[in-house]
Amino acid sequence: MSGGGGGGGGGNGLLYPIVGFVSFIAFLLLSFGDWFDVIYGHTAAAKRPTFVQRNGTQFTVDGKPFYVNGWNSYWLMDHAVEERNRHRIRAMLQRGSGMGLTVCRTWAFNDGDYNALQISPGRFDERVFRALDYVIAESGRYGIRLVLCLVNNLKAYGGKTQYVKWAWEEGVGLSSSNDSFFYDPSIRTYFKNYVKTVLTRKNRLTGVEYRDDPTIFAWELINEPRCMTDKSGDTLQAEMSSFVKRIDGNHLLTVGLEGFYGPKSAKRLTVNPEVWAAEFGTDFIRNSKIPTIDFASVHIYPDHWTRKPDFEYQLRFAFRWMLSHIEDGDKELRKPILFTEFGLSTENKGFSHSNRDKLYRIILDVIYKSGLRKRSGAGTLVWQFLVEGMEEFNDDFGIVPWERQSTYKLFAEQSCRLARIQGALPSQLRHLRKLCTQR
Ligand SMILES: *[C@@H]1O[C@H](CO)[C@@H](O)[C@H](O)[C@H]1NC(C)=O
Numbered sequence: 149m150s151g152g153g154g155g156g157g158g159g160n161g162l163l164y165p166i167v168g169f170v171s172f173i174a175f176l177l178l179s180f181g182d183w184f185d186v187i188y189g190h191t192a193a194a195k196r197p198t199f200v201q202r203n204g205t206q207f208t209v210d211g212k213p214f215y216v217n218g219w220n221s222y223w224l225m226d227h228a229v230e231e232r233n234r235h236r237i238r239a240m241l242q243r244g245s246g247m248g249l250t251v252c253r254t255w256a257f258n259d260g261d262y263n264a265l266q267i268s269p270g271r272f273d274e275r276v277f278r279a280l281d282y283v284i285a286e287s288g289r290y291g292i293r294l295v296l297c298l299v300n301n302l303k304a305y306g307g308k309t310q311y312v313k314w315a316w317e318e319g320v321g322l323s324s325s326n327d328s329f330f331y332d333p334s335i336r337t338y339f340k341n342y343v344k345t346v347l348t349r350k351n352r353l354t355g356v357e358y359r360d361d362p363t364i365f366a367w368e369l370i371n372e373p374r375c376m377t378d379k380s381g382d383t384l385q386a387e388m389s390s391f392v393k394r395i396d397g398n399h400l401l402t403v404g405l406e407g408f409y410g411p412k413s414a415k416r417l418t419v420n421p422e423v424w425a426a427e428f429g430t431d432f433i434r435n436s437k438i439p440t441i442d443f444a445s446v447h448i449y450p451d452h453w454t455r456k457p458d459f460e461y462q463l464r465f466a467f468r469w470m471l472s473h474i475e476d477g478d479k480e481l482r483k484p485i486l487f488t489e490f491g492l493s494t495e496n497k498g499f500s501h502s503n504r505d506k507l508y509r510i511i512l513d514v515i516y517k518s519g520l521r522k523r524s525g526a527g528t529l530v531w532q533f534l535v536e537g538m539e540e541f542n543d544d545f546g547i548v549p550w551e552r553q554s555t556y557k558l559f560a561e562q563s564c565r566l567a568r569i570q571g572a573l574p575s576q577l578r579h580l581r582k583l584c585t586q587r
């Protein structure tokens with residue numbers, strides 16, 4: 149309705165801008181009304197953060213729905229070991245928080261590698277633990293909650309391969325197969341000891357045990373578990389989740405799955421990216437259904453997972469993949485679905501930053517719409533954000549968001565529109581007021 153031209157009475161020329169202005173003010177009041185309500189209604193809560201909980205298919209904070217706009221920075225603990233690097237952890241958390249982001253997923257493990265947290269089974273490096281203490285304490289200061297992952301399926305930072313090697317070296321391992329991580333009793337004991345030590349760690353900076361710290365959003369058992377030697381998915385139906393729950397009843401827990409449907413699922417044919425995806429010994433539905441698992445995780449890597457170079461196809465795949473898992477969350481699992489990694493690789497043919505933004509937009513839109521309809525799509529964590537000058541931690545997915553205006557804007561807008569659904573967390577208020585009125 150630009151220019152005020154067209155037919156109608158002459159008076160309308162004046163009326164439209166006034167109506168426009170009034171509705172703009174109404175919009176502001178509506179949006180900010182919620183946030184002020186949060187300030188005035190939750191002053192006590194604002195001082196002490198509370199645990200993220202779950203009510204059916206939704207995450208909640210202080211009884212209100214909570215949709216996640218967040219990111220991955222796997223490197224926080226590793227990088228924080230050296231004092232001189234700590235400014236980068238601060239910068240990441242501060243700038244993330246400035247974009248209105250609320251959750252970061254990061255590694256709470258480093259097994260036997262350089263700067264190992266666990267040097268050998270049951271032996272910990274206090275220096276590295278203090279780095280993790282620092283990461284948690286700083287996150288709390290910036291109002292960022294953490295998804296802490298407890299071991300890697302892949303080899304980076306030790307992973308299940310390192311556990312198997314330890315058992316083998318100590319002469320207690322049953323098999324040199326990397327999958328014996330999942331069934332070897334000695335290795336299971338190693339891992340349980342590890343989990344218990346981390347969950348009961350008393351943070352030297354805050355004095356709070358990890359299991360009692362609401363800065364932690366959730367625990368994740370293992371990053372991208374795969375158990376190729378047992379394609380049925382039975383091996384992964386282990387008791388590790390109830391072990392965690394016995395020690396820590398405060399925090400939410402997820403497996404860390406990529407979301408592939410297993411050999412018994414009909415969706416393996418219609419939704420999985422390709423045939424191989426049903427052969428990893430995981431099944432999204434069965435593994436996520438375990439009662440001690442509070443929410444399901446899904447990753448989205450359309451270009452890595454399909455050999456079709458057609459970008460439009462990849463976008464359609466990502467969209468269908470998300471809708472399918474949200475449907476599972478609503479109907480089958482009755483749990484929230486958190487998309488804990490997604491990205492587009494710079495190394496694939498046809499990569500461009502504008503394509504990456506297109507993928508991001510589709511993914512963020514799905515979550516926003518899911519939030520509007522109170523469905524189980526509970527949020528996203530992009531893979532991955534870094535700060536300037538840390539190329540050695542980059543992979544073909546990393547970006548420094550504030551160096552890319554268009555990308556930055558996408559995530560900032562997501563923070564604003566999610567806040568309009570759910571209100572702002574006390575920690576977000578200051579930033580959102582700035583972010584969401586700039587447009
Ligand atoms: C959970 O959500 C339902 C439906 O929105 C609501 O009626 C109920 O009060 C909520 N329970 C808690 C404990 O917040």
Ligand SMILES: *[C@@H]1O[C@H](CO)[C@@H](O)[C@H](O)[C@H]1NC(C)=O
Nearest residue numbers: 302303309323324325326327
């Ligand atoms: C276990 O994984 C490591 C790293 O991926 C690999 O080098 C090794 O060959 C694997 N071991 C077995 C027995 O497959």
